[in-house]
Structure formats: structure tokens, C-alpha cells
Amino acid sequence: MRKENSPPPVVIVGAGIVGAATAAFLSLSGTSVRLLEAAVPAAEATGAADGAVSVASKRPGPMMTIARAGAALYRTLADEGLFAGLFHSRPTFLIAMNEGEAQVLAAHADALTEAGAAVRWLARADIGRRLPSVSTVAVAALEVEGEGHAVGYDIVARLIAAAGLTVERNTPVSGIEFDRADGRVSGVRTGERVIPASAVVVAAGGGAGRLVGLPDVSRPRRGQQLVTERAPGLNGALPGSLLSCSYLLSKKAEHGVDPRGYGVVIDPLRTGQFLIGSTREEGETSRENDIEAVARLAASAREMVPDLARLRIIRCFAGIRTAMSDGLPMIGRMPAADNLFVAAGFEGDGICLGPLTGRVVAALVQGRDPGIDLSAFDPARFAGERIAA
Ligand SMILES: Cc1cc2nc3c(=O)[nH]c(=O)nc-3n(C[C@H](O)[C@H](O)[C@H](O)COP(=O)(O)OP(=O)(O)OC[C@H]3O[C@@H](n4cnc5c(N)ncnc54)[C@H](O)[C@@H]3O)c2cc1C
Structure with a gap:
């Protein structure tokens, strides 16, 4: 019960990874909070994601920079104990299946190096040694170190x-x-x-825009994914996740490579299964799967790792990402009031960025320096803007 004359708590709207992290970091540093959730924790995107904590998959620029800080925070929190047993380090491999993709990959390698990531170029012969299960059609690969995996709903619960x-x-x-x-x-x-509330943080994913008066600056983007049966031998032979170059392209805000944004990720889960994703379907809000997408994802995965053809698919699911019109999340104070904050629009990157966002938003609410440059993510950039529905 609130003591008389003490300020009301900070209210956080939404218990996905961003809201849960914001509430937790505020609370752990002494601020009284209430965490309100329309359904249950991790009910939306956070509960339907793969858990790549990845710099490799980010667009060059502010997203790559903030993702490096996001991945570093996971490593720190795993070492300190908060995320112990939940964050698993492993490299990411970006795979080029033809010469055109190899050129995209070479440019991406330069951007990652410039951002400070440790990368290693694998030519055809190196792929055979490092990734023996990957198809001999692959012409080049890029190994990116310092990456990892965490299951979103486990992080929320912790x-x-x-x-x-x-x-x-x-x-x-x-x-x-x-x-x-x-x-x-x-x-x-x-x-x-x-x-x-003494302050409000809107971390409501796809529901955030409407609450902060920006109903039309984001779009839903569905992602369908598959899970295979367990295959410990094949799984154990893959030292990290595989990302196709077409996946990198599908993440670009301008989209357009494929209307359903097909691009394949093959994630060797710790259960011995493989998670295979995912589509990027503009404007789709239903969390259903369809045969065309499932078949196409399975076929692309098999092209990259032929032995996957032996495995049964035991589960399909879909989740809805919230994509901002410029491809960058909004993180910060709303111009409307100095005690109204928003943290939403993380598209396919919110598992990686969620804990860091929670920490920086907690700092903003408490009037402290967030310690990183948030100017590219300032929600004020959308003042007066709308995108077509
Ligand atoms: C298929 C797929 C794969 C993905 N893979 C990855 C990945 O590998 N790596 C990665 O980093 N990210 C990934 N993501 C993205 C990641 O899941 C999201 O960016 C992240 O979960 C967003 O977290 P959030 O807390 O902002 O939103 P959400 O998880 O959507 O949480 C928002 C919460 O707010 C609640 N809410 C909404 N409106 C209201 C309201 N009016 N009042 C109260 N509560 C409300 C909702 O019920 C929900 O629980 C993936 C997403 C999908 C769909």
C-alpha cells in the first residue's frame, strides 16, 4: 500500500521483454513500479520469437551499434547471475549461396568490422571444414563472434x-x-x-503507437517459423546459427526482395532441435501458418543444410513483429510530457535489445544519463508523421 504523500508508482504498460526489463531495472534500483499487461507476460512477439542475440543480422548504423551494447549486456548479466543459465554464447554464420549474395556479404563484413565486431571470412574450402553440414553450393560464409541466444519468455520470467x-x-x-x-x-x-502514475512507460509492442498518439507509424510484420524433431548429431555439428543473405535483405525497411520476405535462419536449439524461420509479411496480423510459407521455409533450409531433409517438422508457429516506418525502434521521452516514455517498434531485434532498452529507459525515468546515444531512436522524429495503413 502506498504511503500517504509518497509519489504514485511508475506505471509500465506491457509485459513483453521491453516492459519487463524496464520494470525490473526500475524496481531493482529502488523505484516503485506497477506492470500492467493486457494478457499475460510474453503474450505477443516476445513469446513467439527466435532468441538470436545478434549483431550480425543488424543493419549498419545505429542498430548495429546498439546491438553490440545489447549483446554485451547479455554477457555481463549472464556473468553476474541475473541471466545465468539463460544466455548461451555462440557465433552466427551468414551464408552466401551465390556470387551475388557473396558481394552483399562482403559489404556487410566491412560494416560489421567497422562497428567493432570480430568476423572471419570463410571461403568454400573453409566452409567444408567449419560447417560440414552446409551445402557445397554455398560460395562463402562470414563467421561473427560474440553472439548468443536467449529465449524471450525465459528472460521475462527471470x-x-x-x-x-x-x-x-x-x-x-x-x-x-x-x-x-x-x-x-x-x-x-x-x-x-x-x-x-508518477511517470508512464509505454512498452506495449504493437499497441504502443495508439497509446502515445502515433497510431500510424508502425506496421505489423508476421514471422512464421518451424521447429524440427530432435537430431542431436546434426545439431551438435553446427557451432552456431546460420543466416542466409536473403534474410539480411528481408530485414531492410524498404523490403521488396520478396513480398513475403522469405529469408532463412537455421538455429540449432539446445534441445537438439532446429528452429527454422522466418517470413516477413507486411501488414499481417493473424498468428496463423500457411502451407506455402512452411513448405518454402523448409525447402530453403534444406537447400542450405541438405541433411535437414531427413527430419520431421513437429511444430509451426507465427508471431507479429512491430516494424517502424524507418526501421528503427522508438526509445525515449515523448514530446507531449516529460514523464511519458515509449519503448516499442523493435521489429525482429527486441530480444537482443530488450534488456538494454529496459536499462536505458529506467535511467531516463530516474533522470540519470542512459550512457548511450539514443538520438536515432528519439520518438520525436515521428511528430506529425503517418504511414499509409
Ligand atoms: C517470428 C519472430 C522471430 C523473432 N526473432 C527474434 C530474434 O531472433 N532476435 C530478436 O532480437 N528478436 C526477435 N524477434 C523480435 C522480438 O520478438 C520483438 O522485437 C520483441 O519481443 C518485442 O518486445 P516488446 O516487449 O517490445 O513487445 P511484445 O513482446 O509484443 O510485448 C508487448 C506487450 O504489451 C502488451 N500490450 C499491448 N497493448 C497493451 C495495452 N493497451 N495495455 C497493456 N498491455 C498491452 C501485449 O500483450 C504484450 O505482452 C522475433 C519476432 C518474431 C515475431
């Missing part, structure tokens, strides 16, 4: 437990309340109730 938080489930927030006298945020509305 953050909530470590901070001793109670998630207020089935509590959809319908609006932000402002104090008419000073224009600052005074609380959030849920159903008939208004919950008072």
Missing part, C-alpha cells in the same frame, strides 16, 4: 522473479491521463479505473 514484481494480468490500458493544470501525465486508464 526479470519478473528477480525484481519480485507482480504482473497485473488481463489489464489492458486504453488511454493515458494528463493533468490539466501542468500537462504532465497523471495516470493510465484501464476499464473504468484510472491508475495514478
